[in-house]
Structures are given as C-alpha cells and as structure tokens.
Amino acid sequence: MPESDDFVEFGKTAGGGGAGRVRDTDWPNPAAHAFDDCIEEPGSPKPDPILVATGVQRHFGGLTAVDVATMQIQRGAITALIGPNGAGKTTFFNLLSGFDRPDQGEVYFDGARITNVAPHLLAKRGMVRTFQLTKVLAKLSVLENMKLAGQLQAGESMWKALLPPLWKHQEKAIEAKALEILDEFNMVHMQHEFAGALSGGQRKLLEMARSMMTDPQVIMLDEPMAGVNPALTQSLLGHVKRMRSQGITVVFVEHDMDVVRDISDWVVVMAEGIVVAEGRASSVGANPAVIDAYLGTSHAALTGEHTA
Amino acid sequence: MDWSLIISNTFRSGITQTAIIYILAAIGMNLHVGYTGLMNFGQVGFMAVGAYGVGISTSYYDLPLPVGILVGLGCGVVLALLLGMPTLRLRADYLGIVTIAAAEIIRLVMKYQKFKDWSGGTNGINGFADDFQAWNPMTTSAKYGFEIGPLDLRFTGGDLWEMAIGWTLVLLAVLVMWRLVNSPWGRVLKSVREDENAARAMGKSIFRFKMQSLMLGGLFGTVAGMFYAISNNSVQPDNYSRAFTFFALTVAILGGLGRVWGPVIGGVLFWMLLSGVENLLKEGVTNDHIPESIMDGVQVGQVRFMLVGLGLMSLMIFRPQGIFGDKREIAIDARK
Numbered sequence: 052m053p054e055s056d057d058f059v060e061f062g063k064t065a066g067g068g069g070a071g072r073v074r075d076t077d078w079p080n081p082a083a084h085a086f087d088d089c090i091e092e093p094g095s096p097k098p099d100p101i102l103v104a105t106g107v108q109r110h111f112g113g114l115t116a117v118d119v120a121t122m123q124i125q126r127g128a129i130t131a132l133i134g135p136n137g138a139g140k141t142t143f144f145n146l147l148s149g150f151d152r153p154d155q156g157e158v159y160f161d162g163a164r165i166t167n168v169a170p171h172l173l174a175k176r177g178m179v180r181t182f183q184l185t186k187v188l189a190k191l192s193v194l195e196n197m198k199l200a201g202q203l204q205a206g207e208s209m210w211k212a213l214l215p216p217l218w219k220h221q222e223k224a225i226e227a228k229a230l231e232i233l234d235e236f237n238m239v240h241m242q243h244e245f246a247g248a249l250s251g252g253q254r255k256l257l258e259m260a261r262s263m264m265t266d267p268q269v270i271m272l273d274e275p276m277a278g279v280n281p282a283l284t285q286s287l288l289g290h291v292k293r294m295r296s297q298g299i300t301v302v303f304v305e306h307d308m309d310v311v312r313d314i315s316d317w318v319v320v321m322a323e324g325i326v327v328a329e330g331r332a333s334s335v336g337a338n339p340a341v342i343d344a345y346l347g348t349s350h351a352a353l354t355g356e357h358t359a
Numbered sequence: 360m361d362w363s364l365i366i367s368n369t370f371r372s373g374i375t376q377t378a379i380i381y382i383l384a385a386i387g388m389n390l391h392v393g394y395t396g397l398m399n400f401g402q403v404g405f406m407a408v409g410a411y412g413v414g415i416s417t418s419y420y421d422l423p424l425p426v427g428i429l430v431g432l433g434c435g436v437v438l439a440l441l442l443g444m445p446t447l448r449l450r451a452d453y454l455g456i457v458t459i460a461a462a463e464i465i466r467l468v469m470k471y472q473k474f475k476d477w478s479g480g481t482n483g484i485n486g487f488a489d490d491f492q493a494w495n496p497m498t499t500s501a502k503y504g505f506e507i508g509p510l511d512l513r514f515t516g517g518d519l520w521e522m523a524i525g526w527t528l529v530l531l532a533v534l535v536m537w538r539l540v541n542s543p544w545g546r547v548l549k550s551v552r553e554d555e556n557a558a559r560a561m562g563k564s565i566f567r568f569k570m571q572s573l574m575l576g577g578l579f580g581t582v583a584g585m586f587y588a589i590s591n592n593s594v595q596p597d598n599y600s601r602a603f604t605f606f607a608l609t610v611a612i613l614g615g616l617g618r619v620w621g622p623v624i625g626g627v628l629f630w631m632l633l634s635g636v637e638n639l640l641k642e643g644v645t646n647d648h649i650p651e652s653i654m655d656g657v658q659v660g661q662v663r664f665m666l667v668g669l670g671l672m673s674l675m676i677f678r679p680q681g682i683f684g685d686k687r688e689i690a691i692d693a694r695k
Contacts (some may be wrong), residue, residue: 061444132671170560171563178562179561179562180555180560187557188557189553190549190691191546191549191553198543199558202562206542206543207563207573209544209571212538212539212542212543212545213539218543245691270684
C-alpha cells in the first residue's frame with residue numbers, strides 16, 4: 052500500500068495500532084532525493100555529510116566492539132542504525148556523541164574534528180542525544196526538565212544566579228519556548244508533573260522534547276521506540292518526521308523493522324562492530340550480508356514484505 | 360521534677376550556639392547531598408580548616424581576627440579544590456570515602472604533637488579570639504532577656520552577642536541558598552543529582568557545577584567551624600571528629616533534604632530533642648522516678664542518644680522525606 056512513492060514504502064502498520072497515524076504529507080521530507088545517487092554499500096559517500104566517522108575503533112579488553120572504516124551521515128535525513136544485539140550500535144553511538152572515546156580513528160561533525168571532545172561541548176555545538184534507558188530528571192517537573200536544556204543561560208553562573216534581574220528575562224523566554232515545544236508534543240497539560248511520575252512512553256516523548264530545546268542540528272535517538280505502546284509509537288514517529296521537516300538530522304538506533312522502514316531515508320546495518328551494509332530502507336532487508344548478520348533469526352521480519 | 364528547668368533547657372538548646380554550628384554545617388551538607396547528590400561525609404574537615412585557619416593565623420602568625428577569618432575562608436576554598444579535583448569525576452561513593460579520610464587526616468595532623476607550637480597539638484589553641492567579645496556592644500557578663508511563665512529566656516551579654524552573630528549567619532546562608540536553588544544554577548545542580556549523563560547531554564559541564572557546589576557547601580561548613588572556634592575562643596582537635604559530620608547530616612535529613620529551611624528546623628528540633636530527653640532523664644533520676652537499677656546520672660548521656668536514635672529511626676520509617684520533604688519525591692525514588 053504505497054501512500055507516497057518518493058522515498059520509502061510503508062511497512063505494515065506497526066502493531067496494528069495506527070491511531071493518529073501521521074502521513075508523510077503532513078511533514079514534507081526535505082531529504083527525499085538526497086540519496087538518489089548513493090551506492091548501497093558500506094561506507095558509501097553522501098552528497099552532504101554532517102557526521103563522518105573514519106577508522107573508528109573501540110576495544111574492551113580483547114573484544115573489538117566497534118571497528119568502522121568509514122561512515123557518513125547525510126545532513127537533514129533520517130538515518131537508522133540497525134543490527135543484531137551486541138552489534139556495537141550503542142557503543143558506536145557513544146563514540147559519536149562523545150560519551151565514550153575511540154581507541155583509534157576520527158569523528159567529524161559539520162567538517163570539524165570532534166574526536167575526544169567532551170559530550171557537553173558537543174551538545175552546545177548542536178549535537179544532542181537521548182539514551183536507551185530514558186534519562187529524565189525524575190524529581191524535576193516536566194517544565195523544569197525542558198528549561199534545563201535551554202542553552203547559554205546567564206543564570207547558570209553561580210554569581211549571576213544571585214541576581215535575578217540578570218537572568219529573569221531570559222528565563223521567561225526559555226519558559227515560553229519550552230511551552231511551545233511541549234505543545235508540539237502534546238504535553239503542556241503535564242508541565243507541572245514530576246518527570247518521574249510519567250509513563251515509559253511519556254518519558255521518551257519528554258526526552259525528545261527536551262532535546263529539541265537545545266536547537267540541535269543533529270539529534271541522536273538510542274532506541275526511541277523501545278517499550279512504547281503502538282499508538283504512542285505512531286505519535287513518536289510523527290515527531291521524528293517533524294524534526295526532519297525542520298531541517299534536523301536524525302540518527303537513531305532501532306530494533307523494530309516496521310519503524311525503521313516507516314521513517315528512515317537510509318539504513319546502516321552493523322554486525323559484530325563493523326558496518327556490513329548500507330542502503331535504502333526498502334532494499335537493505337534483502338541484502339544477503341544483512342540476512343547473514345541476523346543469522347536468520349530476524350530473517351522473516353526483515354524480508355516480511357517481500358515474502359508476504 | 361523541676362519542669363521549668365526542663366522546659367527552659369530544652370528550648371534554649373534549640374537556639375543557642377551549638378545548634379547554630381550544626382545548622383550552618385548542615386546547610387552546606389544539604390547543598391551537597393540534598394541538591395547536588397555529592398556524598399560529602401567530611402563536612403567536619405571543612406569546619407576544621409576554618410577553625411584552624413583562623414586559630415593559627417591569629418595566634419601563631421599574630422594576624423588580626425578579621426584577617427584570620429579571611430584566611431579561614433581561603434582554607435575552605437583550597438580544601439574544596441584539593442578534594443574535588445581528583446574525585447568529582449568519579450562516582451558519588453568515592454567522594455564519600457575521600458572526604459571521610461580527608462577530614463580525619465586534617466584532625467590528626469592538627470593534633471600531632473610535633474606541630475604543637477604551630478597548631479597547639481592535643482591542647483588545641485586557646486584565647487585567640489578575645490577581640491570577638493571586645494566588639495560586643497553589650498556587657499559580657501550581665502544578664503539580658505526575660506521569663507515567660509516557666510520559660511527562662513535570660514542570657515548573658517556574651518551569649519547573646521554570639522547568638523546574634525550566629526543567627527545572622529544562618530539567615531544569610533538561608534537567603535543565599537534560597538536564591539541559588541531557585542535559579543537556573545540550582546536547576547543544573549538538581550539535574551546533576553538526578554542524572555549526570557542527562558545533564559551532560561544537555562550541554563552542562565558537570566564538573567564545574569559539582570566543584571562550585573562542593574566549594575560553596577564547604578564554605579558554609581568553614582563558617583560553622585570558625586563560628587565554633589571564635590565563640591568558644593578555642594579550637595580543640597577532637598571536637599572535629601567524624602561524629603560531627605553525621606550529626607550534621609542527621610540534622611539535614613531530619614528537616615528534609617533538598618529543602619532550604621530543612622537544616623534550620625532540623626537543627627533546632629534535633630537539639631531540643633536531645634536536650635529535652637536528657638533533662639527529663641536527669642530530673643527523673645534525681646527525683647528517684649527512675650530506679651538506679653536502670654540508670655544513674657552518669658548514663659543519662661548515653662540513654663538520651665539511644666532514645667533519640669530510636670525516635671529518628673521511626674521518623675525515617677514513617678516520614679522518610681523528613682519534616683519539610685515532599686512525599687511525592689520519595690514515591691518517585693521507590694519507582695525508579
């Protein structure tokens with residue numbers, strides 16, 4: 052049932068939920084044709100890469116967790132990072148976002164070398180991430196969670212904090228922005244709740260909304276749909292597409308192939324630390340290297356739409 | 360039973376110098392443990408460097424008292440830097456171990472007999488802060504105050520002067536805390552307490568905020584130590600032992616961690632409780648209401664700690680958030 056033929060075919064409706072399903076037409080895809088000339092092979096060059104990893108290796112003792120020769124991530128597109136458990140996806144994510152340091156190799160963000168740059172500095176430069184285990188600040192309200200993510204806050208200086216006139220004005224602006232973003236995520240009514248009182252899915256939403264507060268260029272989502280019910284999955288997918296339509300580059304790790312097919316413009320497949328395949332979501336599942344990587348366990352899921 | 364004595368002593372303990380010292384130290388621990396999640400178990404170390412900073416600089420180096428106070432504050436900053444640099448990048452429990460050890464090392468070095476010309480050794484330093492009472496506008500030995508019913512609220516001019524300065528310091532500390540924890544700076548501290556990596560991912564330099572918190576909270580401890588030393592006109596090494604830190608932490612928890620007024624209320628109540636139980640037992644023993652086979656006057660001091668300890672345990676079981684805490688926050692802890 053192709054509802055739009057410009058970039059990817061819809062998979063079967065995730066979990067049969069489908070309530071509030073967001074159509075592609077709601078959020079136009081600026082990256083629809085970005086991959087037209089890309090070759091579907093590991094390390095394939097992109098027309099306008101925003102994130103580049105070259106020769107990145109990470110060892111834990113004798114184990115090589117990540118060994119990526121080259122990988123480029125296209126600006127403004129949604130790139131999925133998939134692979135079986137233990138493929139090194141999250142480790143690679145940590146290396147890209149500065150939460151871990153590679154033993155070898157370099158990472159470039161928007162042309163600048165960011166290897167070994169501290170994660171908070173990367174966040175300031177516009178690269179923000181979420182975590183597989185959601186990290187909301189439980190004893191802060193939803194609104195405070197949002198306001199925390201405002202950048203360059205004068206009131207975060209200990210001395211200026213003592214003199215409210217120096218930061219009250221900015222605080223109001225940040226609060227207005229936070230409410231605007233919460234509104235986009237349909238969470239305004241929860242603004243005074245403790246974040247710790249939210250459900251798992253709501254926490255994922257809050258984490259995404261909070262990331263948006265930093266005005267990111269790149270947003271990295273580590274398993275954004277894990278443990279989220281199907282109806283909320285659709286809403287989260289809509290938000291991810293909206294981010295793309297606003298020009299934000301999205302990189303995400305995901306296990307759910309329906310989700311991957313639904314929203315990604317490009318898929319990178321990792322197995323045992325290396326990139327084994329790259330390609331469009333519609334075709335990467337048929338790649339023998341990918342089927343091999345999954346050792347047949349997810350064979351049916353990956354190729355479901357071809358055999359059905 | 361002399362009820363007037365019991366009531367008066369109980370009430371007075373809640374507002375006199377000892378309570379003030381613990382409150383000041385607990386305000387600092389509240390910033391560390393309650394707001395930032397820094398396990399500082401060596402608050403007494405900050406007190407000791409403050410006390411010895413002012414004591415040594417005024418006695419051994421003959422500096423005037425106000426300069427000595429500045430030296431004490433400087434010692435607090437240096438200690439925070441020394442403790443924080445190597446440990447703040449590590450997990451919270453490591454800071455706990457390092458701070459306990461550091462506080463003990465400070466006490467033992469100050470007590471060391473070979474340094475006795477400098478730090479006074481086991482005798483400590485005495486009589487270095489005469490100036491403090493010289494600045495007292497009241498007559499030191501005269502009695503001021505009044506009685507309300509059974510409550511005797513008369514204090515000597517010397518005590519009143521110390522209490523006035525002490526409570527002014529407490530109010531200033533509370534004001535600074537209130538302003539800071541309700542600012543964006545305080546918001547970052549709380550986020551560090553909740554989840555460092557989340558704060559990091561939002562672009563916050565965790566190390567800077569932890570260091571500032573350690574320094575400021577430590578300075579409250581330093582002020583507490585200097586107030587202790589100056590009001591007693593004496594520094595004794597063994598007054599700065601581990602137990603002090605844990606009593607101060609108890610005071611902070613009793614009032615409610617992460618609440619601006621928590622340590623103040625906690626400190627007043629803690630000392631009223633200890634003194635109330637002690638005076639009750641003492642009167643009971645003196646008037647033969649408590650048989651000697653159970654306890655005599657000597658054991659009162661121990662029994663009061665047993666009873667107060669039991670009371671605090673029940674508080675933690677039935678009201679884990681402390682007096683001012685928010686029950687919803689504890690419920691969230693249970694869900695995590």
